[in-house]
Structures are given as structure tokens and as C-alpha cells.
Amino acid sequence: ISPQDLLINADIALYEAKRLGRNRVERYSDHLKTRNLIIKRTGDAILKSLADDDFTAYYQPQFDAHTLEINGVEALARWMHPERGIQPPAAFLDIAENLNVVAQIDARVLDHALLQLSRWRAADLGIERVSVNISAQRLFDENLISRLEQLDLIPGSVSFELLESISFDDTSHAVAASIERLRKLGIAIEIDDFGTGYASILSLLKLSPSRLKIDRELVGPVVDNPAQRRLIASIVDIARTFGIGIVAEGVETMEHVTILRDLGCHTLQGYALARPMDAQSLIEFAKQHRIKQDEMLLMRA
Numbered sequence: 001i002s003p004q005d006l007l008i009n010a011d012i013a014l015y016e017a018k019r020l021g022r023n024r025v026e027r028y029s030d031h032l033k034t035r036n037l038i039i040k041r042t043g044d045a046i047l048k049s050l051a052d053d054d055f056t057a058y059y060q061p062q063f064d065a066h067t068l069e070i071n072g073v074e075a076l077a078r079w080m081h082p083e084r085g086i087q088p089p090a091a092f093l094d095i096a097e098n099l100n101v102v103a104q105i106d107a108r109v110l111d112h113a114l115l116q117l118s119r120w121r122a123a124d125l126g127i128e129r130v131s132v133n134i135s136a137q138r139l140f141d142e143n144l145i146s147r148l149e150q151l152d153l154i155p156g157s158v159s160f161e162l163l164e165s166i167s168f169d170d171t172s173h174a175v176a177a178s179i180e181r182l183r184k185l186g187i188a189i190e191i192d193d194f195g196t197g198y199a200s201i202l203s204l205l206k207l208s209p210s211r212l213k214i215d216r217e218l219v220g221p222v223v224d225n226p227a228q229r230r231l232i233a234s235i236v237d238i239a240r241t242f243g244i245g246i247v248a249e250g251v252e253t254m255e256h257v258t259i260l261r262d263l264g265c266h267t268l269q270g271y272a273l274a275r276p277m278d279a280q281s282l283i284e285f286a287k288q289h290r291i292k293q294d295e296m297l298l299m300r301a
């Protein structure tokens with residue numbers, strides 16, 4: 001192997017050692033090289049897609065636990081990969097994070113979501129709220145605040161979902177200040193994947209979120225496991241004390257729907273009720289759902 005290749009390979013091992021937390025030895029392997037190549041290619045493709053405007057959103061309805069009416073929609077980032085088609089966040093989020101471009105993807109998703117929100121209003125679908133996922137990086141993006149200030153949002157019509165894993169304890173001042181500015185603009189704050197991060201419950205409550213979204217890892221086992229049901233009941237109890245709404249995500253069966261409703265969750269989101277779908281499908285879905293709801297009401301009357 002040429003000296004030049006030797007240096008390149010050594011570099012690949014060096015980066016792997018850094019990636020795994022530094023202060024360690026990593027050996028070069030062909031496997032490592034291939035993986036690096038894939039990451040590099042994917043990274044280039046992500047940057048190109050940002051330039052080409054190839055990031056969009058899918059929309060997953062959320063349902064009132066009691067009436068099963070649609071009471072909101074979560075926008076989820078999707079990559080329209082030129083060859084591989086629609087890709088979920090698992091295919092790009094980590095690499096986008098390393099490239100520091102998640103805030104840009106968030107910005108695209110927000111733009112798409114706001115456009116759809118106005119379409120839903122125009123079509124009188126009764127969907128008055130959309131939520132988007134916000135990375136920590138995006139929370140401190142000056143462009144975000146100035147763009148939002150121009151928009152003149154109806155208070156409560158847009159929610160930002162913050163991952164519980166965003167460190168609220170360490171950077172609490174900066175985070176709290178940012179969140180306060182958002183709230184002044186009428187944006188509701190939700191804590192995503194609640195119950196899986198390490199944030200203290202006190203630091204979360206200090207943010208006075210509008211809603212907690214209970215992670216699907218906690219939601220999944222409620223059907224078979226009474227202890228898990230009590231856990232959800234306790235979270236509902238705490239939330240109620242502080243006037244915070246509860247969303248259950250990962251609601252996969254109708255049995256989950258009944259149990260979670262009876263445990264006091266306000267809003268349900270999951271495959272049992274609807275999967276994430278493209279913008280046009282969401283409009284069709286919402287129309288059909290409304291017709292079905294009306295028919296059920298008529299039958300009961």
C-alpha cells in the first residue's frame with residue numbers, strides 16, 4: 001500500500017477513535033473504510049438535497065382520546081432521496097447532526113407545516129394545530145425567532161416538540177430564555193419522548209410545557225403490564241397537578257386506545273389510529289375521518 005493510502009487509512013482509524021470518545025486505540029479495517037465512505041456519501045447527498053429543497057414533511061394526526069376527533073397533527077421530516085425515495089429521519093438525522101444542518105432541516109419542515117396549516121384552515125378541516133420537532137441547535141437559531149416574529153401566528157396553533165434529552169439542566173438559563181421568547185410569540189412547548197431521557201422532572205416542569213408526550217417505550221407495555229399502567233397513571237397525575245396535557249405516542253392497537261383513554265391521557269398518536277402520511281393524503285384522511293365521525297354520531301342519536 002502506498003504511503004499516501006497508509007496516511008488516509010490511519011486518519012480513518014483516528015476519526016473512529018475520536019468518535020468513540022477519544023483516548024483509545026482503534027485499528028483501521030476495510031469495513032471502517034466502507035462505512036466512512038457511506039457516511040461521507042450520505043453527507044454529500046444531504047447537503048445537495050438541502051440545496052435542491054428535497055426535504056419535506058409527513059403528517060401524523062393526533063386524536064382526542066375521548067371523541068377520537070383529530071385535534072392536531074405532528075409534522076415529521078422526510079428526505080426525498082433522488083434514488084432511494086422517501087427516507088425517514090433514521091436514515092439521515094445522525095449524519096445531518098454531524099454536519100450541523102439539523103436546524104436547516106427543521107426550518108424546512110416548519111415552512112412546510114405552516115403552509116399545510118393554512119391549507120387545512122382554508123379547507124375547513126377543523127385542524128387548528130401543528131407541532132414540529134425542534135433540535136437543540138435550532139432553539140438558539142436567531143433566524144428562527146426573527147422568522148417567527150414576522151409570521152403573526154395564532155397563539156397555540158404551532159407547538160415545538162423538544163426532546164427530553166436536550167439538556168435542560170446544564171444550559172437551563174439559555175434554554176429558558178429561548179423558550180420564553182417562543183412562548184411570547186404564541187408557540188406552545190411540548191416535551192417529546194418523555195420518560196426516556198435523564199432530565200429531572202423539576203427542570204422539565206420549570207419550562208411549564210403545554211404537554212408531555214409519553215414515549216412509546218412506556219406506552220407499549222400498558223396492555224400486558226399493570227405496573228406500567230400505574231406508571232402512566234402517575235405521570236398523568238403529575239401533569240394534571242401542573243395543568244399540563246398528556247399525549248401518548250406509539251399507540252399501536254385499539255386496546256391501547258381504550259386503556260390510555262381510561263388512564264387519563266388527553267391525546268393519542270399512533271399506528272392504531274393513523275400513520276404518518278404525505279400532505280395530500282392527510283387532507284383526504286381528515287375529510288374521510290370527519291364523515292365517519294359524523295355517521296357515528298348520527299347512529300348514536
Ligand code: C2E
Pocket residue numbers: 060075076077088089090093102105106109132133134135161192193216249250251252269270271272276
Ligand atoms: P418523534 O418526534 O417521537 O416522532 C414519532 C415517531 O414515531 C415518528 O417516527 C413516527 O412515525 C413514529 N410512530 C408514530 N406512531 C407510531 C406507532 O404507533 N408505533 C411506532 N413504532 N412508531 C410510531 P419518524 O418519523 O421516523 O421520526 C423519528 C424521530 O425523528 C422523531 O421522533 C423525532 O425525534 C425525529 N424527527 C422527526 N422529524 C424531525 C424534524 O423535523 N426535526 C428534528 N430535529 N427531528 C425530527
Ligand code: MG
Pocket residue numbers: 074133161192
Ligand atoms: Mg415528536
Ligand code: MG
Pocket residue numbers: 192193213215216249
Ligand atoms: Mg416522541
